[in-house]
Amino acid sequence: MTPSVRRTRRMLELAGAGAAVLLTLSACSSSSGSSNTASDASGSASPKLSGTVTVFAAASLQESFTALGKEFEQQHPGTKVTFSFGGSDTLAASITGGAPADVFAAASPKTMATVTDAKDAAGAPETFVRNQLEIATLPGNPGKVASLKDLTKPGLKVVLCDKTVPCGAAAQKALDASHLKLTPVSYEQDVKSALNKVELKEADAAVVYKTDVHAAGDKVEGVEFPESAKAVNDYPIALLKNAKNAETAKAFIALVRSAEGQKVLGEAGFLKP
Amino acid sequence: MTDARNPGAQGPDAQDPEGADRQGLDARLVVDRGGFRLDVALTAAPGDVVALLGPNGAGKTTALRVLAGLVPLSGGHLRLDGVPLERVAPESRPVGVVFQDYLLFPHLSALDNVAFGPRCQGRGKAEARALAAAWLERMGLAEHAGAKPRRLSGGQAQRVALARALATRPRLLLLDEPLAALDARTRLEVRAQLRRHLAEFEAVAVLVTHDPLDAMVLADRLVVVEHGRIVQEGAPADIARRPRTDYIAQLVGLNLYRGEAAGHTVRLDAGPSITTTEELSGPAFVAFSPSAVTLFRDRPTGASARNLWRCEVAGLETHGDQIRADLTGELPLAADLTTVAAADLELQPGAPVWATVKATQTHAYPA
Amino acid sequence: MTSPDEPGAAAGPRTDRPRRRRAGKGESGGTTPRRIRAAGRRGVPLPLLLPGVLALVFLLLPLLALLVRAPWRSLPDQLTSTEVWQALQLSLVSATLATAVSLVLGVPLAWLLARTEFPGRGLVRALVTLPLVLPPVVGGVALLLALGRNGVIGKWLDAWFGITLPFTTTAVVLAEAFVAMPFLVISVEGTLRAADPRFEEAATTLGASRFTAFRRVTLPLIAPGVAAGAVLAWARALGEFGATITFAGNFPGRTQTMPLAVYLALQNDPEAAISLSLVLLAVSIAVLAGLRDRWLTGV
Numbered sequence: 045m046t047p048s049v050r051r052t053r054r055m056l057e058l059a060g061a062g063a064a065v066l067l068t069l070s071a072c073s074s075s076s077g078s079s080n081t082a083s084d085a086s087g088s089a090s091p092k093l094s095g096t097v098t099v100f101a102a103a104s105l106q107e108s109f110t111a112l113g114k115e116f117e118q119q120h121p122g123t124k125v126t127f128s129f130g131g132s133d134t135l136a137a138s139i140t141g142g143a144p145a146d147v148f149a150a151a152s153p154k155t156m157a158t159v160t161d162a163k164d165a166a167g168a169p170e171t172f173v174r175n176q177l178e179i180a181t182l183p184g185n186p187g188k189v190a191s192l193k194d195l196t197k198p199g200l201k202v203v204l205c206d207k208t209v210p211c212g213a214a215a216q217k218a219l220d221a222s223h224l225k226l227t228p229v230s231y232e233q234d235v236k237s238a239l240n241k242v243e244l245k246e247a248d249a250a251v252v253y254k255t256d257v258h259a260a261g262d263k264v265e266g267v268e269f270p271e272s273a274k275a276v277n278d279y280p281i282a283l284l285k286n287a288k289n290a291e292t293a294k295a296f297i298a299l300v301r302s303a304e305g306q307k308v309l310g311e312a313g314f315l316k317p
Numbered sequence: 318m319t320d321a322r323n324p325g326a327q328g329p330d331a332q333d334p335e336g337a338d339r340q341g342l343d344a345r346l347v348v349d350r351g352g353f354r355l356d357v358a359l360t361a362a363p364g365d366v367v368a369l370l371g372p373n374g375a376g377k378t379t380a381l382r383v384l385a386g387l388v389p390l391s392g393g394h395l396r397l398d399g400v401p402l403e404r405v406a407p408e409s410r411p412v413g414v415v416f417q418d419y420l421l422f423p424h425l426s427a428l429d430n431v432a433f434g435p436r437c438q439g440r441g442k443a444e445a446r447a448l449a450a451a452w453l454e455r456m457g458l459a460e461h462a463g464a465k466p467r468r469l470s471g472g473q474a475q476r477v478a479l480a481r482a483l484a485t486r487p488r489l490l491l492l493d494e495p496l497a498a499l500d501a502r503t504r505l506e507v508r509a510q511l512r513r514h515l516a517e518f519e520a521v522a523v524l525v526t527h528d529p530l531d532a533m534v535l536a537d538r539l540v541v542v543e544h545g546r547i548v549q550e551g552a553p554a555d556i557a558r559r560p561r562t563d564y565i566a567q568l569v570g571l572n573l574y575r576g577e578a579a580g581h582t583v584r585l586d587a588g589p590s591i592t593t594t595e596e597l598s599g600p601a602f603v604a605f606s607p608s609a610v611t612l613f614r615d616r617p618t619g620a621s622a623r624n625l626w627r628c629e630v631a632g633l634e635t636h637g638d639q640i641r642a643d644l645t646g647e648l649p650l651a652a653d654l655t656t657v658a659a660a661d662l663e664l665q666p667g668a669p670v671w672a673t674v675k676a677t678q679t680h681a682y683p684a
Numbered sequence: 685m686t687s688p689d690e691p692g693a694a695a696g697p698r699t700d701r702p703r704r705r706r707a708g709k710g711e712s713g714g715t716t717p718r719r720i721r722a723a724g725r726r727g728v729p730l731p732l733l734l735p736g737v738l739a740l741v742f743l744l745l746p747l748l749a750l751l752v753r754a755p756w757r758s759l760p761d762q763l764t765s766t767e768v769w770q771a772l773q774l775s776l777v778s779a780t781l782a783t784a785v786s787l788v789l790g791v792p793l794a795w796l797l798a799r800t801e802f803p804g805r806g807l808v809r810a811l812v813t814l815p816l817v818l819p820p821v822v823g824g825v826a827l828l829l830a831l832g833r834n835g836v837i838g839k840w841l842d843a844w845f846g847i848t849l850p851f852t853t854t855a856v857v858l859a860e861a862f863v864a865m866p867f868l869v870i871s872v873e874g875t876l877r878a879a880d881p882r883f884e885e886a887a888t889t890l891g892a893s894r895f896t897a898f899r900r901v902t903l904p905l906i907a908p909g910v911a912a913g914a915v916l917a918w919a920r921a922l923g924e925f926g927a928t929i930t931f932a933g934n935f936p937g938r939t940q941t942m943p944l945a946v947y948l949a950l951q952n953d954p955e956a957a958i959s960l961s962l963v964l965l966a967v968s969i970a971v972l973a974g975l976r977d978r979w980l981t982g983v
Contacts, residue, residue, distance in 0.1 A: 133951040154952075201851070206934060208951035229851035230933025231940075233948060241933070244825075245834035246850045385889050407888045420886040424904040433900070437891035485891055 094122040095289040097296050098144060100135040101127060102151035102279065103236060104175065104255050108312040109149070109300075115308075116299050123292055131234050132156075132210060139164055139284065146293035149281040149300070151175070152210035156280040166287065169280035172301050173314035176276050177214055178254040179267040180242050187248045192218065192269045195249055196226050203238045203247040206231040210277055211238070215251040217275040239264065253277070258313035278317065340398050341365065342489060342521045346383045347392035348376075355379050355545040356393070361521045361538070363398075363488075368536030368553075369525045372564055376545040377525040378417075381491050384523065386410050397489055397521075408437070410489075413482030417494040419474050421466035427453060427477045428462040434485035452480040456514075471499045472507045479514060490515075492524035496531050508534055529568040533557065541565055559682045560604060571604045572650045575684055583681055589648050591674075592623045593681040600684035607641060609678035610652035613671040614662050624676060626650075630668045633659070640664070644672060747965065754962055755955040762959035770937045771945040772963060778853060778941060779921035782860035783868075786917045790868040791910060795898060797869070798876035799884075809873075816866045823862055824930025831858065831931075855932035856939050860921035867920050868913040875909025876902070915975050922968055 097116075101109050106129045113125035128135065128145070132155035139145055140162040148165070149172070150156040156169045181189050187200050195202050204226070205212030212231060219226055229247060232238040239256050241247040243263045257266035281300060287293050299305050306316060341362040348355040355376040361367045369377040382388040384395065386407030395402045402410055413434075421430050431449035436442065453462050456476040466474055475495065482490060495511060496504050512535050515522050526532050532539050533553035540550040541562070549561045560566040566573030576585035578597035584590045591603045617625070628646035635641075640659045642652045652672060654662075662670065755762075762768060796802075797809055815823055831838040833848045841847040849855045883905060887897035903910070925943040932939040934948065942964045949957040 131951070137950075137954075203933065206948050206951070208948045208953075228935070230935050231948075232934060233929055233944075237930070241850075244828050244832060246828060246832045385885075387885050387888070407885075408891050408893055410889075412889060414886070414889040416882065416886055420880075420882055422883060422887070422901055422905075433887070433892070434890035437887075437893075437896060481890065 093120040093292045093295055095292055096124045096126060097146050097289055097292045099125060099127050099147040099149065099296065100139060100143070100145040101129055101149040102132045102135070103129050103234065104151055104253055105129065105149055105279070107259055108309045108314070111308050112299060112305055115304075116296055119299075120292070120295065125296060133158075133208075144286070144288065145284055146287035146289055147281065147296060148284055149279060151277060151279055152213070153278055153280055155210065156282065159282065159284070164285050165282040166285045166290070167283055169282035170301070171278040171317040172281045173279045173306070173309050174276050174317055175253045175255055175279060175314055177211070177218060177251055177269075177272040178257050179249055179269060180239055180252050180257050180260065180264040181249045181267055182242060182245060183262060183265050185265050185267065189249055189267050192222060192271050193224060195251070196224055200249060201247045202226060202228045203230045203232050203241045203250045204228040205235055205238050205251070206233055209234055211235040211251070211253060214275040214277050218271040221274040222271045253313070255313035276315070279314070342397055342523070344384065344395040345393035346380050346395065347390060348379055348383055348388060349391040353545060355383075357540070357542060357545070357547050359523070359540065361523070363520050364518075365538065366515050366522045366524065366536045367538050367540060368532035369523065369540050369542055370527065370529060370532045370568070371542035372527060375542045377527075377542050378493055380542070381414075381493050381523065381525050384489065384491055385412050385414050411487050412489045412491060413485050413487030415475075415478045415482045415490070415492040415495055418498050419466075419478035421474055421477055421481070423466050426463050426465055427458060427469065430466065430477055431481045431484050434481060438485060449480070449484060452484050453477070456480045470503070472503045475499065475507055476510065479511070483518070488520045490518060490520065490522040492522065494526055495524060496528070497526070511535060558604070558680060559602065561602065561684070566604060571606055572610075574603045576601060576603065578681060581676070585648070587648070589626060591679060592676045593679045594676050595681040597681055597683060601681050602684050603679055603681045605674050605679040607651040607653040609674050610650060611673050612642065612652055612654060612658075612662055612664075613673070616671050617673065624674045624679075626672050628670050628672050630664055630666050630670060632666060633664060644670065648672070750958060750961055750965070754958050758955060759959050759962070762956055763963065767936055767945065768960060768963065771940050771942045771960075772967065774853070774856070774937065774940065775922055775942040775964070776967070778856045778860055779918050781857045782864050782921040783914050783918040785857065785861040786865040786868045787910070787914055790865045790913075790917075791872055794869045794872035794876055795902075798873045799881065812869050813866050815863050820863055820924065820926025821930050824859060824927035827859055827862060827927065827931040850931060851933045851935065851939060853938055856928055856941060859927040859931040860924045863924050863927050864917035864921040868917040871913030871916055872906065872910050875906045875913075879905050911975070915972060919968060919972060922964070
């Protein structure tokens with residue numbers, strides 16, 4: 045977004061978008077208010093960490109990041125990690141629009157680029173995990189789907205993510221690479237909606253992320269396919285320029301990238317970068 | 318008012334009342350509704366025009382709605398021309414209704430309003446419209462056939478409503494306060510027209526009104542309803558002359574008293590007696606018109622002590638060039654006098670007066 | 685609505701002298717309402733004027749922002765894309781069909797609620813308004829659970845007739861009707877309650893069955909209310925997003941309506957999203973303004 049857009053946006057906020065203003069104000073006061081409070085509980089050599097870290101993260105990271113957040117708060121008493129999970133695009137749009145966030149973890153380099161292009165990131169983003177596509181089928185795989193090609197079988201209701209969202213773009217990349225033409229019944233607005241259609245048995249299969257299949261438990265059955273290697277999604281993470289609590293935010297990023305963080309993410313189905 | 322028309326000169330009233338269970342209306346309408354009970358018996362021969370007269374809330378309109386089938390009977394019976402109607406749906410009853418504010422369908426022309434009934438009875442569009450045109454013609458409304466109800470005057474709307482009700486060829490015509498929605502001038506004109514149309518109507522007509530004049534002009538027989546019950550019924554002139562309740566007496570503008578008669582004297586329950594020309598014994602009513610009352614400033618000398626009462630003016634009301642004095646005292650009564658007379662007597666609220674009535678101008682009848 | 689010829693006027697008691705009424709006909713259409721309006725303008729109280737104008741600004745400002753930020757240069761390209769026309773066409777067709785469904789089913793429901801007594805009527809009325817408070821996405825999920833391939837009813841539709849609704853244009857119409865019908869029902873029920881039920885009684889005494897009375901008397905009388913309700917429902921259906929994308933999915937030409945296209949365009953091409961929104965806005969304003977002139981003020 046151009047600077048003038050941002051200016052208008054701020055004016056609008058001042059004029060009427062009270063909720064956004066209030067959020068900003070409360071975020072400010074809570075972090076500045078607690079940043080001076082000394083806490084001696086942590087015995088580590090690193091500088092005392094405190095205050096609230098606000099993390100905007102892709103929806104697929106919900107389970108693992110929530111777990112890591114809890115762990116971080118335990119390791120650093122006096123800190124608090126709050127999350128906003130959502131579609132990477134939506135999150136990127138709110139960050140460039142001035143939403144108060146310290147860390148952004150996106151599901152694709154493209155969405156991260158929206159933020160870096162707007163010069164809202166502090167430093168270069170780093171890829172912390174990768175996610176691979178997988179086919180989600182009904183439990184027991186009644187359609188006998190064994191490969192990406194099987195999805196083109198007539199009579200099989202397949203849902204894909206829309207091409208405008210990362211999982212859809214990745215699926216298209218995989219299909220193109222294997223010269224397959226697949227007509228789904230629907231291009232869903234995000235990966236969870238695509239998965240949902242299979243969970244509700246409205247669709248027979250969906251092309252989603254491995255982590256989503258993992259998170260859905262036994263409500264769907266995952267089918268790996270080799271073409272997914274051609275459409276691996278990198279997840280970049282970055283500290284944001286307007287971070288109110290940069291030190292603590294950096295520590296959280298470090299935790300995500302540590303061996304411990306990778307273990308939690310790996311359990312959720314993510315691949316190492 | 319007492320010179321209301323002679324019922325004998327009106328309508329084919331010669332019919333034997335016993336024959337009413339064959340032709341015409343034979344009904345006992347009982348409706349129980351949360352503390353209010355309506356229980357009235359109505360019979361009428363074809364050609365009769367019956368007026369239900371009564372104060373607001375007496376149950377007249379309820380009775381009409383029961384006859385139309387819009388309110389179910391709680392008890393009693395309803396037969397029209399020998400056919401029981403209790404269980405017949407309103408749309409299947411041979412009953413036409415002229416509603417108080419006519420309820421002409423605002424989106425239909427006068428013609429289509431009148432054609433509505435025949436259409437519902439299964440006639441073709443052209444036939445129904447021709448029929449409707451004939452009815453409007455009869456009502457003198459041919460040139461207003463294409464007009465929407467809102468373009469019609471009150472009197473015209475009333476006639477369209479009548480034509481609409483009659484176009485279904487009902488065996489019972491119901492009119493709910495047919496003249497109440499009209500202003501005084503139109504009312505006079507429409508009343509005369511309505512009287513003519515009702516006289517031509519060959520089946521039973523029942524009209525509901527709280528206006529005694531409408532009732533007396535339009536109906537052959539009055540049925541006075543108070544608190545859900547019939548308190549008096551009969552020919553208009555009879556009722557006007559011999560009211561049996563204060564309500565009717567007030568309606569017809571009479572002073573009415575109840576007492577115990579012995580010879581030419583009726584001793585009122587309240588105290589004083591009234592001398593009358595009739596000779597009666599036992600419970601009796603005495604009635605006399607306010608205009609029969611003569612007022613004096615001082616006790617009239619030379620006048621007999623009969624029918625002389627000491628009163629006090631409670632209120633004065635102007636009626637045209639007449640003044641009605643409302644008197645309290647020995648005998649509460651209403652007296653009519655000219656404005657000149659009132660000025661001579663220096664009448665004002667609180668002023669003491671003597672009131673007399675000639676025995677020949679009273680009317681006593683058994684209670 | 686300042687017209688002196690409202691339908692209710694004919695039902696009121698006539699106290700006017702006929703001659704006056706007839707003579708006044710020519711003038712009353714011209715001078716009287718104008719005088720009323722002029723008088724009204726003079727006496728606008730500030731406590732009404734200020735919030736009123738503020739409300740207008742509040743409602744129009746976001747639309748104005750859309751216009752200000754619109755990529756006017758690339759607009760022609762957007763408008764010539766077949767996907768946009770497909771989505772627009774689908775939107776108009778499905779919103780109109782949803783309105784038709786709402787009319788056919790909703791008007792009778794409104795009549796039942798307004799004119800009949802049955803146990804639990806209050807509860808039924810509350811349930812009718814439920815889709816208004818339900819987040820549309822939840823409505824979409826509920827529709828899936830009811831009419832989906834594996835849904836409570838949908839299961840049998842599939843087993844007996846081989847009909848599966850999700851991902852079809854029918855599903856779009858159903859989803860839109862689900863969220864739009866309450867607007868129609870509430871609007872029509874309100875009009876019915878305000879309409880004099882004695883007109884129906886009058887029709888009944890003329891030999892009309894209750895249905896004939898409804899069709900030939902009540903329906904024409906409440907036509908303005910039905911029209912207003914239909915316009916509301918149509919507008920709601922046209923803008924419907926959540927229930928549609930959840931129940932019908934998103935497939936260009938089949939289930940991708942304008943709001944869906946706008947939402948997805950917003951993901952990676954906000955400018956395109958703004959252009960699409962403008963198209964949707966322009967079309968709705970054109971249709972609503974046209975209908976308003978014809979139906980709502982013409983009565």
